[in-house]
Amino acid sequence: YVIVDNGGRIDQWMHDLPRHKTEVIRPGRNVGCAGAWNLILRNSEDDVIISNDDVVLDHDTLQRLVEAAAIPGVGFAWPGLSSLPWSLFLQKKWLTGRIGEYDDTFHPIYFEDNDYHYRMRLQGFDYTEVPGVGYQHAGSATLNSLPAVERSRHDERFRRNQAYYLHKWGGLPGQETRVTPYHLDHAFEERCRRPSDINEHMPTLRRLASE
Numbered sequence: 001y002v003i004v005d006n007g008g009r010i011d012q013w014m015h016d017l018p019r020h021k022t023e024v025i026r027p028g029r030n031v032g033c034a035g036a037w038n039l040i041l042r043n044s045e046d047d048v049i050i051s052n053d054d055v056v057l058d059h060d061t062l063q064r065l066v067e068a069a070a071i072p073g074v075g076f077a078w079p080g081l082s083s084l085p086w087s088l089f090l091q092k093k094w095l096t097g098r099i100g101e102y103d104d105t106f107h108p109i110y111f112e113d114n115d116y117h118y119r120m121r122l123q124g125f126d127y128t129e130v131p132g133v134g135y136q137h138a139g140s141a142t143l144n145s146l147p148a149v150e151r152s153r154h155d156e157r158f159r160r161n162q163a164y165y166l167h168k169w170g171g172l173p174g175q176e177t178r179v180t181p182y183h184l185d186h187a188f189e190e191r192c193r194r195p196s197d198i199n200e201h202m203p204t205l206r207r208l209a210s211e
Contacts, residue, residue, distance in 0.1 A: 002043055004036040034102035034112035041096055052087045058134035065090045068130040075125055079133035086113040087137045098123055103168075111161045114173040122179055 001022045003010060010024055025039050040048055047069065049062060061079070068090075069077045075095030078085035099119050106112035120126060162172070170177035 002040050002048075004031075004039050006030050006032075006036050030108055032104055032107035032112075033109040034104040034106055037112075038101045038104060041091070041101060044093075047090065047092045049090045050088070052137065054137060055088050056136040057088075061088075061133055061135045064130055064133045068128060068133075071128075074128045076120065077128040077130050079135055080129040080131040084137060085127055085129075088135055095120075095125065098125075105164060106161045108157065109161075110158050111165045111173070115165060115168070118169060118173070118176055 001017070002025065003017075003022060004025045004027065006027065007030070008026070010026075023043070025043065027035070027039065031039065037050055040050055049065060051057075065077050065079070068074065069092060075092040075098075076089060078089040099116065102112050103115050104112070106115060117127070166172055168178075168181045
């Protein structure tokens with residue numbers, strides 16, 4: 001097991017974990033949901049099952065996900081009972097290689113899942129729903145525990161991430177108008193991969209700044 005201690009409170013229930021099978025990653029700060037998922041992906045040499053900390057599994061949940069993901073071409077599987085596939089999901093190593101990491105600019109949470117799903121669809125992939133897989137998800141447990149001041153900050157972050165998604169893809173989830181983020185064409189991306197004079201990029205940078 002790999003646990004990302006984003007909140008810095010893992011020690012209070014560490015005694016309940018199988019220590020010989022558990023690796024705890026302590027980033028030292030809240031790296032956000034996408035950042036935590038990326039840490040798990042980077043520290044795993046195989047396929048992964050990622051779960052929120054407010055999820056309770058049935059006895060055969062993990063086995064059912066593994067069996068479903070064994071079907072050729074399946075890169076992402078989640079229990080079909082939930083409307084929130086990103087609270088518990090299996091992601092294949094090859095899919096990560098094709099799509100890349102999660103965009104941790106979406107911080108600390110929201111729209112990182114929509115962004116990844118859209119990038120999957122652009123590559124011709126989608127969720128694989130596994131019906132009948134049981135588990136319980138508290139749903140917004142962290143959000144519901146926040147005091148009023150923190151809730152206000154949360155709402156501000158939601159709006160900021162929403163604006164970033166709109167800017168990145170030209171529309172909100174389900175209404176995207178771009179197939180490459182920020183109107184970056186392949187020629188520009190290729191130029192960015194090699195050392196160059198800043199003046200070479202100024203026309204594009206001015207155009208992006210004016211949007």
